[in-house]
Amino acid sequence: MTQVIACIDGTEVSPAVCDYAVWASLRLDAPLEFLHVLDKSEYPTESNLSGNIGLGSREALLDELAALDERRGKLALEQGKLMLEAARQRAIEQGIDNPTRWQRHGDLVETLTELETDIRLLVLGKHEDHLSRHIGSRLENVVRTLHRPILITTAAFKEPQRVMLAFDGSATTRKGVEMIATSLLLRNLPCHLVMVGTASDENRAQLDWAQATLERAGFETTASLVDGEVERVLCDYRAEHGIDLLIMGAYGHSVIRRFLVGSTTTNVIRNASVPVLLLR
Template sequence: MMSQVIACIDGTNVSTAVCDYAAWASLRLDAPLQFLHVLEKALYPAASDLSGNIGLGSRETLLHELAALDEKRGKIALEQGKNMLKAARERAIADGVPAPTSRQRHGSLLETLADIADDIRLLVLGKHDEHLGDHIGSRLENVVRTQHRPTLITPAVFKTPRRVMLAFDRSSATRKGIETVAASPLLRGLPCHVVMVGDDNAANREHLDWARATLQAAGFDTPTALIPGEVEQTLCDYRARHDIDMLIMGAYGHSVVRRFFVGSTTTAVIRDAQVPVLLLR
């Protein structure tokens, strides 16, 4: 099957933005778009088999009633999911995406994504602000940690990306990120700021020059900056000062940038920025 943009929607307040960012990415990549809805088993268990509970009297009756309620809840959620997928397809078509498709599963999101991993060109997920505590959100973080496909994490409101920023630190993950951005049509034509936080020395300048040359050779307008300071604040200030619409990072490497985005400060930065984050593997 041709690789697709896979957009995970769940009916929460971020689903509309997920639809819009997924449609934008599908058109930029000229890739098919599929919406995915997973009915989590933990919340909607399958109908129970009570055949072994003969002779339990009132307890058996209660179990049957509870099982019937679970089954009814599951059927309602399934129907709601179908309607949600239909609305998502209609919205994508209105955005200009030809023939978007949908898929509905009952099970685990992680297992479902593992099953269809070969179909994924870009995974689009929404960030639920109300679930943010010390982590990005347990389900979202688990997906990001286990996925080996580019993943776009969206805020609750869509804004067409006009300027993007890649936090660069000389690591293999961020060097690969530069090469991935250069080779992909997703961001082509957009200014791509490459920002490095560190000492202004010859070694850092050499790496930054490589990043600029690689992107410019692919046709990008590539402003670069080498700025001393504390990583988190420096990158946040640069993003705000230049009105950056999307952050790009290599996911789960072993660098200072990785710790900035994925460590304890990740939650506050992504939540406060209200911009999408593109994670490259």
């Protein structure tokens, strides 16, 4: 059974990740699992320090260092277990029945790749220190690797009331429109369709199709075709219309693809003041 999987790491964004995952789980009527991956870079590994220690004290110091590493490893594991239990209790208090938890050693991307077929929605937190550590430092690799919808949260939870889809007429964003139309996640939320480009007949026809598709599914939809620089147009529109969830196709073959691929992917996630839902 596919489920909502929330990756938590004990940092300041974890409560928001938990709350957004609960919100998604309830709307999708899908099971919720909390995942903590104790990454190889975050816990001690065995090392040979014998060449750096004098002969007289080598054995004693090596034994002490080994014991210290073991204690650190056990402490990290115990801290993770407590964190997972706290997230589980938080979810139960918000109405989730029997949320599960899972802790493992390894690499975050490799772990999520193994779980990919079980993921209905992946929820990750964005750190405010420019994606420089923990989950944030590997977020772009996760986005590039997985082929599942990913919700990237901000540090504070706010229940989405108005959403915006960046639409460009590509196969990726057309599929995104169809996904939104059939998904329970965004049902009954006003949706703004924003296409960045010239006011050509082709662009207008594409935007009209997207609007009609969502309206047939019962969405209150506002469609706008705006000329300009993609990132600036989307950011300005979001601020002007009080959008609190941005939806984008993770990768495509158009101007939106150029907007997302490479360093711009990180820029979008870093600079967005609202959660970003990436569709695949």
